Amino acid sequence: MLMYMDPHLLRTFVAVLDHRSFSAAASALGYTQSAVSQHIAALEADLGTRLVERRPVAPTPAGARLMEHAPALLLRLDVARADIARLHHTHPTRLTLACSPAALGPAIAQALACLRSTAHPLDLEVRMLGREAVIEDVLTGRADLGLVDGVAAPSDPLPLPDLGPTTTLAAAEETLAVLFPHNHPLALRRSVRLTDLTQAQWIDAPDTAIPLDRLRAVCRIDGFPPRIRHRGTDLHGLAALATAGHGLAALPLPLAATLGGAAIPVKEPRLVHRIELVHPANPTGPARQLADLITGAAVVQ
Amino acid sequence: MLMYMDPHLLRTFVAVLDHRSFSAAASALGYTQSAVSQHIAALEADLGTRLVERRPVAPTPAGARLMEHAPALLLRLDVARADIARLHHTHPTRLTLACSPAALGPAIAQALACLRSTAHPLDLEVRMLGREAVIEDVLTGRADLGLVDGVAAPSDPLPLPDLGPTTTLAAAEETLAVLFPHNHPLALRRSVRLTDLTQAQWIDAPDTAIPLDRLRAVCRIDGFPPRIRHRGTDLHGLAALATAGHGLAALPLPLAATLGGAAIPVKEPRLVHRIELVHPANPTGPARQLADLITGAAVVQ
DNA sequence: CACCGTGCATAAGCGATGCTGATGTACATG
């Protein structure tokens, strides 16, 4: 008889490895240390393998493997619950928008202004997050609508992680640009080729600019060696680094043009910066209004 | 405090809706009808909504929504368990290969022959399945290796559902062809354009030929109206239908050429029939041998 | 080297959970 692993045990397992301690996990979860010990023991008995090395607390190979599954599983569980909860109580005057930084450019800001002028008094919240976190927020109901940006071939969709049933719609396609410092030899060009820049010094800023591994994938070329890592959603700081010559960053042209530095369009390969609207199955209220507004006025090329 | 939905309840829920009956689900799961009733009641209490309409048994809107999540969740749970189980007991003389029908063409068959001649006596099993079922079998450990076929732009990967961490490798790219009956007006052409065939009569055979909705997506064109549906993994029967004039089917050229009828290469849009090897993180034994054999000799163009 | 502190494991106890079997109830059928 096949037993299913109890999600509570999985959650405890994740907490233990996150905290690298049984007792810390226990207090974080509101359990006693004893309960956590029993949870881990139960999981290990169920799977027939030791999952956690003790003293120091660390994953065994099997535990590491389970760690590739458990967080995604728990997230999907939350997503399912949120999806159903959404059916019943929707707030008609609140709108929470989750945004990856480069998605909130002039085009989207204008659509938001348009919504605020037409609609009844609106309680608007914008959450700036990394790309995956935007999807998470939309799926778990922390946001009503998401805007994710990325780079792709013209009219190709972005590759988004599928954590559940969502609808994604093209919101805008903009020219892709590289942000140079003003004194850079290429800063006066009309356009650049990404393939000429594979060995340049890039800033790895996966939450704001286009991630370097995405550039590699979409150019089908190795290269783009990371020199500096910039975490977080602070576009201003990224631009400061880039214009000070610490490295290059790929951004949408309209937004990059407002950041200082020299924003040079990418000519080759043929790529566009794309913004996609992510929402759950059936948006209602202001979420639907904004979705219509954005896709209706979609600046697709 | 956030409770996680118990997978046992979800499994019961799925069984109830599959059987459209509480008592049938009960006996299928080895429970009493009373237990099933309590399971559904518990889920409904937990989510705060009625999920199942009784008499007749049918999903409510919320229940339908949950049905979009629950089977995938249960599958992922199995995948995680299988992934860990694989770490310990691997059979060094057995090899189970899951294959979508059009993936097992001359190229792969030859690699298999090569493996059987070099290796120790090998207990080989080939399972022919639909594309999604191949992935499922690999992830849940029912197969050691999977071969999935599909159509994509040259050197683009196939869009596979992500049910967990897998490795996919290009195994072969072959010319895409359309299978015509000999007396078809286009059967003597050197090549055809898919865009000229959007209104032709097609056979919808999603488990064998390229699915029609995939053709639509990859051509970015509506059309390809389905006239006949052909389910299952029987390529011979599909070919019989196609050559008898019941409709067209898209298949890889090398395989289509062996099926009778006129296999005409697709010239435009530029597409290839692609075969990908799907395996879990670290294949061992004959699985690894075959993987090396196939990707080493990969007929990429 | 004895001592003690830290941190996970184990034991005992007890309320809550989740089954089964029996019974209740609503609805359809003849």
Next chain:
DNA sequence: CATGTACATCAGCATCGCTTATGCACGGTG
């Protein structure tokens, strides 16, 4: 209106999963 079917509910009981208390292994310290 009687009967059968199918889901709901109830009572009882075994098991589960938590807590508190205690045990044990290891590491640092005077």
